[in-house]
Amino acid sequence: MRFWHKILLAVLTLFIAALDISVIMVMKKSWQLNMESEKKRAASEQLLIANNIYENLDSIRARGNPLTSVLLASVAESYGDYYRRQGIGLELRENGRLVYPQPDGGAAAPEEQSIRLSMPLPDPYQHIELSYQREIGGLYEQQQELNRFFVMINWIAGPVLAVLLFLLIRQLTKPLKQLSETTRTIAGGDYSNRVNLHSKDEFGELALNFNRMASVVEQRITDLSDMAEEKQRMVDNLAHELRTPLTSMQGFAELLTSANLDREDQMKAGSYIRSETVRLKNLAFKLLDLSVLRHRLPELADVKVARLFAAVGQTERLRLEENGITLQTDSSIRAVRGDPDLLATFLVNLIENAIHASAPGSTVRLLAYHQEGEAVLEVRDSGSGMTAEQSKHAFEPFYRADPARSRIHGNAGLGLSLCRQIADAHEARIELHSVPGEGTAIRLFLQLYNN
Amino acid sequence: MAHILVVEDEQPISDLITMNLKLVGHTYSKAYTGPEAIETLKQERTDLILLDVMLPGLDGFTVMEQIAPLHIPVILITAKNALADRIKGFELGADDYIIKPFEILELLARINVVLRRNDQTPASFLCDAVEVRFAERQVRVDQEPVDLTAREFELLEVLIRNRNIALSREKLLELAWGYDYAGDTRTVDVHIRQLRRKLGWEDRIKTVFKLGYRLEVQV
Structure with a gap:
C-alpha cells in the first residue's frame, strides 16, 4: 500500500467518521428538543382541556344536575370531537372505568408515535382521570426525512471529499515521488542524477541533503574508479614493460645460440641484449626506490x-x-x-x-x-x-x-x-x-x- | 618465399622478428606506427602482416579495420593475453595471434601455417643440386628422383622451413614426428644421417654442438 493511499484512506475515514458522529449527535439533540417541546405543548393543552372540563362540570353542578357517566361522556365528547380533528385523542375515566370514548368505538391511535399523558381533574373531581394522547407521526416523519437526507449527503460528500483529497495528497507527495525516482536511478548506477526540488519545507530540506549525499557518493565513486583505473594501468604497463625487454632478450639470445648469423647481426643481437638488460635494471631499481621510499x-x-x-x-x-x-x-x-x-x-x-x-x-x-x-x-x-x-x-x-x-x-x-x-x-x-x-x-x- | 610486413613499435622486437624472417628466407618491410603500416601496404605487395596491437598513432585493431579490403592475412602480436583482445582480433579477421614473450620457432611455425592456409608457401625449394617439391612430396638431386621415406621427408621439410636456425633433437622429434611420438632422440640422428647421405648434404646439415642440427643456406 502506497503512502498516499494510506493518507487518503486515513483522512477520508477520519473525516467521514467525525462528520457522521457530529451530525448524528446534532440530530439526536434536535429530536430530543422537539420531543420536549411537543411534550410541553401536550401538557399545557391537556391542562387547558382539564380546566375546561372542570369548569363545565362545575357549571353543570351549579345548575344542580347530578354528574352521571352519560353526562361526563357527553362533555368529554364535545371536546373529544373537536380535538380529534387535530389528531388528539382524549379519554375520560371515572374511578378507573372508561366513560369516553365508548370502549367499542373510537380507535386508539398507535402507541409508539404519540404522546400519552394522564392526569386527574382538579378537586373535587379527582376520581375522574383525563388521558391525553397526541399524534406525533409528523415528528417521526420529519426525523426520517432528515435521516434520508443525511445518508444522501454522506453518499455525495464521501466521493467528493475522496477526489479532493486525492488531488491534494498527490500534489503534496509529489516531492516524495521525485525523490524516490532519483534514488532509483542512482541505485541503477547513474550517480550524476540529482533531485530538482526547491521548496522550503521538510521535503526541500531532504532533497538538499540528499543531493549533498549524492555528490559526496559520486565523488567517492569517481575517486575510487580513478584509483582502480590507475592501478590497472600500472599493472598493464608493468606487464608491458617486462614483456618487451624479456621477449627481445630471450629472442636475441636464442638467435645467438642457434642461428647461423653473420657478424653484423651477432653484434646487433648482443647489443640489444645489453640495452634491454639495462632497461630492465633501470626499471627494477626505480621500482625498488619507489617501494623503499614508501616505507621510509x-x-x-x-x-x-x-x-x-x-x-x-x-x-x-x-x-x-x-x-x-x-x-x-x-x-x-x-x-x-x-x-x-x-x-x-x-x-x-x-x-x-x-x-x-x-x-x-x-x-x-x-x-x-x-x-x-x-x-x-x-x-x-x-x-x-x-x-x-x-x-x-x-x-x-x-x-x-x-x-x-x-x-x-x-x-x-x-x-x-x-x-x-x-x-x-x-x-x-x-x-x-x-x-x-x-x-x-x-x-x-x-x-x-x-x- | 613470402614478403612480410612487420608492424611493431618496439625497435628491438621489430629487429628480432625481421632477423628471423631473413634467416628462413622471407623478405620483409618494417613499420613502427599504424599510419606508416597503412602507407607501406599501399605501396608494396604484401603476403602477410605481423601486427602489434599496441601501436602509437592508430592501434592494431584500427589498422585491421582500415586494411580489411586488401584481404592480407594478419597475425596479431600482443603483449596482453586478454581473451577480449584475441576475440576482437579474430572478429576483425585476424588469422592467428601470438603473445609476447614468444619463441622464435613458434612465431615461424605460425607464419608457415597462415601462409600455407593462404596458399602462399612456395611450391618448391632449391639448393645446390637438390630440388624439393612440397606438394608432390618429391625430392630430386640433379633432376634424378631420390627415394625418401615419409619420415625423412617430414624432417627435411622442418629443416627447410626453419633453415639457418638450430633445432634441438627434441624439437625435431616434436615437429617432424609429432608430440605423441615416444621415440629416442637417437632416431633423429639416424634420419639426419640418411638425409645427408641421400642428398649429399654433409656440409649443409650442420651439427651444432650441444644443440642439435641446422640446415645452413645462404640468406
Missing part, C-alpha cells in the same frame, strides 16, 4: 642549496655533455629543509627528463628561490613540452609523454612517480607547468630552513 621517513636536515646543486651537477655532468646541454644554476636562498639524498634524487630525475626533452645546444635551468614564505626548487627546460592531457598523466607510473623517444634512453617512465613520492614524503607540493613546444617547468615547494 625522510631525514630532514638543513640542506645547503649550493652544495645540493653542485652534487646534482656533478652527477649529471657526463649525461649533459653527451647530449650537448648546458646546466645553468641560480639560487637566491641559502638552504632548504629536506632530506639531502632524496632532494638530490628528485633533481637528478627532473634533469634527466629535461635532457631527454631538450634539443642539443639548449639550456636546462636549475633554480632555488623564495616565494610567499616557501622555498622553491625548480627545474626548467625549453624542450618539447607536454600537452594538458599528457601533463595530467605525467606523474603516473610508466607514463611516457613520448614513448618512442624515452625508450631509446632506457627510461622506465617512473622518474616523475618517484619525484611525486619524494614530494609526498616531504609533505611538499609539486607543480608542473608545460607548454608544447616551449618547455616544461617543475617546482617543488619546501619549507624554508630559517623558518
Whole structure:
C-alpha cells in the first residue's frame, strides 16, 4: 500500500467518521428538543382541556344536575370531537372505568408515535382521570426525512471529499515521488542524477541533503574508479614493460645460440641484449626506490642549496655533455629543509627528463628561490613540452609523454612517480607547468630552513 | 618465399622478428606506427602482416579495420593475453595471434601455417643440386628422383622451413614426428644421417654442438 493511499484512506475515514458522529449527535439533540417541546405543548393543552372540563362540570353542578357517566361522556365528547380533528385523542375515566370514548368505538391511535399523558381533574373531581394522547407521526416523519437526507449527503460528500483529497495528497507527495525516482536511478548506477526540488519545507530540506549525499557518493565513486583505473594501468604497463625487454632478450639470445648469423647481426643481437638488460635494471631499481621510499621517513636536515646543486651537477655532468646541454644554476636562498639524498634524487630525475626533452645546444635551468614564505626548487627546460592531457598523466607510473623517444634512453617512465613520492614524503607540493613546444617547468615547494 | 610486413613499435622486437624472417628466407618491410603500416601496404605487395596491437598513432585493431579490403592475412602480436583482445582480433579477421614473450620457432611455425592456409608457401625449394617439391612430396638431386621415406621427408621439410636456425633433437622429434611420438632422440640422428647421405648434404646439415642440427643456406 502506497503512502498516499494510506493518507487518503486515513483522512477520508477520519473525516467521514467525525462528520457522521457530529451530525448524528446534532440530530439526536434536535429530536430530543422537539420531543420536549411537543411534550410541553401536550401538557399545557391537556391542562387547558382539564380546566375546561372542570369548569363545565362545575357549571353543570351549579345548575344542580347530578354528574352521571352519560353526562361526563357527553362533555368529554364535545371536546373529544373537536380535538380529534387535530389528531388528539382524549379519554375520560371515572374511578378507573372508561366513560369516553365508548370502549367499542373510537380507535386508539398507535402507541409508539404519540404522546400519552394522564392526569386527574382538579378537586373535587379527582376520581375522574383525563388521558391525553397526541399524534406525533409528523415528528417521526420529519426525523426520517432528515435521516434520508443525511445518508444522501454522506453518499455525495464521501466521493467528493475522496477526489479532493486525492488531488491534494498527490500534489503534496509529489516531492516524495521525485525523490524516490532519483534514488532509483542512482541505485541503477547513474550517480550524476540529482533531485530538482526547491521548496522550503521538510521535503526541500531532504532533497538538499540528499543531493549533498549524492555528490559526496559520486565523488567517492569517481575517486575510487580513478584509483582502480590507475592501478590497472600500472599493472598493464608493468606487464608491458617486462614483456618487451624479456621477449627481445630471450629472442636475441636464442638467435645467438642457434642461428647461423653473420657478424653484423651477432653484434646487433648482443647489443640489444645489453640495452634491454639495462632497461630492465633501470626499471627494477626505480621500482625498488619507489617501494623503499614508501616505507621510509625522510631525514630532514638543513640542506645547503649550493652544495645540493653542485652534487646534482656533478652527477649529471657526463649525461649533459653527451647530449650537448648546458646546466645553468641560480639560487637566491641559502638552504632548504629536506632530506639531502632524496632532494638530490628528485633533481637528478627532473634533469634527466629535461635532457631527454631538450634539443642539443639548449639550456636546462636549475633554480632555488623564495616565494610567499616557501622555498622553491625548480627545474626548467625549453624542450618539447607536454600537452594538458599528457601533463595530467605525467606523474603516473610508466607514463611516457613520448614513448618512442624515452625508450631509446632506457627510461622506465617512473622518474616523475618517484619525484611525486619524494614530494609526498616531504609533505611538499609539486607543480608542473608545460607548454608544447616551449618547455616544461617543475617546482617543488619546501619549507624554508630559517623558518 | 613470402614478403612480410612487420608492424611493431618496439625497435628491438621489430629487429628480432625481421632477423628471423631473413634467416628462413622471407623478405620483409618494417613499420613502427599504424599510419606508416597503412602507407607501406599501399605501396608494396604484401603476403602477410605481423601486427602489434599496441601501436602509437592508430592501434592494431584500427589498422585491421582500415586494411580489411586488401584481404592480407594478419597475425596479431600482443603483449596482453586478454581473451577480449584475441576475440576482437579474430572478429576483425585476424588469422592467428601470438603473445609476447614468444619463441622464435613458434612465431615461424605460425607464419608457415597462415601462409600455407593462404596458399602462399612456395611450391618448391632449391639448393645446390637438390630440388624439393612440397606438394608432390618429391625430392630430386640433379633432376634424378631420390627415394625418401615419409619420415625423412617430414624432417627435411622442418629443416627447410626453419633453415639457418638450430633445432634441438627434441624439437625435431616434436615437429617432424609429432608430440605423441615416444621415440629416442637417437632416431633423429639416424634420419639426419640418411638425409645427408641421400642428398649429399654433409656440409649443409650442420651439427651444432650441444644443440642439435641446422640446415645452413645462404640468406
